[in-house]
Structures are given as structure tokens and as C-alpha cells.
Amino acid sequence: MTSRNQDEMKRAVAQAALDEIRAQLARDTVIGVGTGSTANYFIDLLGDYRHHFDGAVASSEESAERLRRNGIAVLDLNSVGPLPLYIDGADEIDQGFAMIKGGGAALTREKIVAACSERFICIADRTKRVPRLGTFPLPVEVIPMARSHVARQTVQLGFDPVYREGVLTDNGNQILDLHSRMIEDPAAMETRLNDITGVVTNGLFAHRGADILLLGTETGVERHLRP
Numbered sequence: 394m395t396s397r398n399q400d401e402m403k404r405a406v407a408q409a410a411l412d413e414i415r416a417q418l419a420r421d422t423v424i425g426v427g428t429g430s431t432a433n434y435f436i437d438l439l440g441d442y443r444h445h446f447d448g449a450v451a452s453s454e455e456s457a458e459r460l461r462r463n464g465i466a467v468l469d470l471n472s473v474g475p476l477p478l479y480i481d482g483a484d485e486i487d488q489g490f491a492m493i494k495g496g497g498a499a500l501t502r503e504k505i506v507a508a509c510s511e512r513f514i515c516i517a518d519r520t521k522r523v524p525r526l527g528t529f530p531l532p533v534e535v536i537p538m539a540r541s542h543v544a545r546q547t548v549q550l551g552f553d554p555v556y557r558e559g560v561l562t563d564n565g566n567q568i569l570d571l572h573s574r575m576i577e578d579p580a581a582m583e584t585r586l587n588d589i590t591g592v593v594t595n596g597l598f599a600h601r602g603a604d605i606l607l608l609g610t611e612t613g614v615e616r617h618l619r620p
């Protein structure tokens with residue numbers, strides 16, 4: 394549940410993202426678009442500019458569907474080159490622009506699209522900015538048969554894993570949410586978790602963090618560049 398204030402901040406950052414990229418929307422341009430309630434505001438605003446650019450690569454089936462409803466062509470990542478821009482939300486973002494993502498279970502496709510993008514613009518309300526990652530449970534996408542094995546391994550790392558029951562990712566996999574541990578070194582933990590056999594990927598975006606943060610506050614949108 395988000396408050397009315399939080400929704401207003403999400404809409405404001407979505408508008409700020411559109412203002413940020415509008416000059417780059419041109420024929421032959423394809424952009425990457427993320428997933429979640431903040432990304433949804435962005436997609437709906439982007440619809441008015443659908444004739445200005447070629448289309449988008451979506452990080453989830455849900456976003457693909459919403460893009461299409463807004464008249465925006467959805468393209469296969471394999472049929473386009475590197476993307477100039479990726480616009481997406483986050484569950485937490487720290488001072489170095491490392492993030493936790495995957496609250497909506499879209500982390501793997503998000504990480505793939507982000508990896509193919511020159512610039513990652515993170516759109517978030519101020520509640521997402523944290524001094525240290527880890528209050529939000531860290532999502533890990535796992536191959537279903539490996540779920541218990543991965544859970545045991547994460548306990549060794551000090552986490553308290555919880556199976557997100559009833560959720561299947563767009564890739565047909567399951568999600569473990571890792572509770573109860575703050576992340577001191579996001580890049581090291583991202584690698585450590587990905588090294589566990591059966592992990593598809595985890596929701597730490599540290600190796601490829603955001604480049605620009607548009608942060609919604611009660612008094613307006615702040616624009617920050619990665620330090």
C-alpha cells in the first residue's frame with residue numbers, strides 16, 4: 394500500500410524522467426522500460442510520445458502489456474542493439490546508487506535490460522533512499538528444484554529466507570526473500586549470492602547500479618548523479 398503522497402511523488406518522478414529523456418526520443422530509438430508502480434506511471438506518460446520513437450524493451454510481461462495498451466511497440470531484446478536508456482524504479486537505493494530490486498519479482502529481466510543499457514535512470518520516491526541496503530527483504534530468483542538448497546546456503550550467510558508462495562516469475566522460477574541482514578558490501582554480496590548453484594540472479598544491483606536518480610520528495614523532484 395502506498396500513501397497518496399507517495400503516489401504523487403511516483404507520478405512526479407515519472408514526469409521528470411520523461412522530461413529528462415524527451416529530447417532523446419527519435420526515430421530508430423528503442424528504450425528499456427522497467428516494472429512496478431513507479432514504472433507504470435512512466436509508461437502511461439510515455440504513451441503520448443509513442444510516435445516519436447521506435448519502441449521499448451520491457452523487463453516483464455506486465456510492463457509489455459501496459460506498453461502495448463499505450464500504443465508503444467514492444468521489441469525483443471535480441472532484435473535490437475544496446476539501448477541508450479533504461480528507466481525503472483527500485484525498492485531501495487543507497488548513497489552509492491546500488492539498489493535492491495525485485496519486489497515485483499521482475500529482477501532477472503530487469504537486470505538483463507539494465508546490463509544492455511548505457512544509462513540507468515532510477516525513478517523513486519524518497520522512502521526508497523536508504524543509508525544502507527537490507528531493510529527491504531532481498532529477492533532471489535531460484536530454479537524451483539534448488540529452492541531449499543539455496544535457502545540453506547543463504548542461512549549460512551546470515552539471512553532468514555522466506556519462500557514467496559504462489560509467485561512464479563516470468564521465467565517460470567520461484568522467489569526467496571532474504572530477511573534480517575543489512576548489506577555492508579552490496580557488490581560482494583551480489584556476486585556471493587549469484588555463486589550459489591540454483592540461483593538465477595539476485596535483486597542487488599550493485600555492479601550495474603543507477604547512473605541518475607530522480608527522487609520524489611514532498612517539495613519536488615531532486616536529480617542526483619551517481620557519486
Ligand SMILES: O=C[C@H](O)[C@H](O)[C@H](O)COP(=O)(O)O
Pocket residue numbers: 427428429430431432481482483484493494495496497498499500503
Ligand atoms: O520487480 C520489481 C521491480 O524491481 C520494481 O522496480 C521495484 O519493486 C519497485 O517497484 P515500485 O515502483 O512499485 O515501488
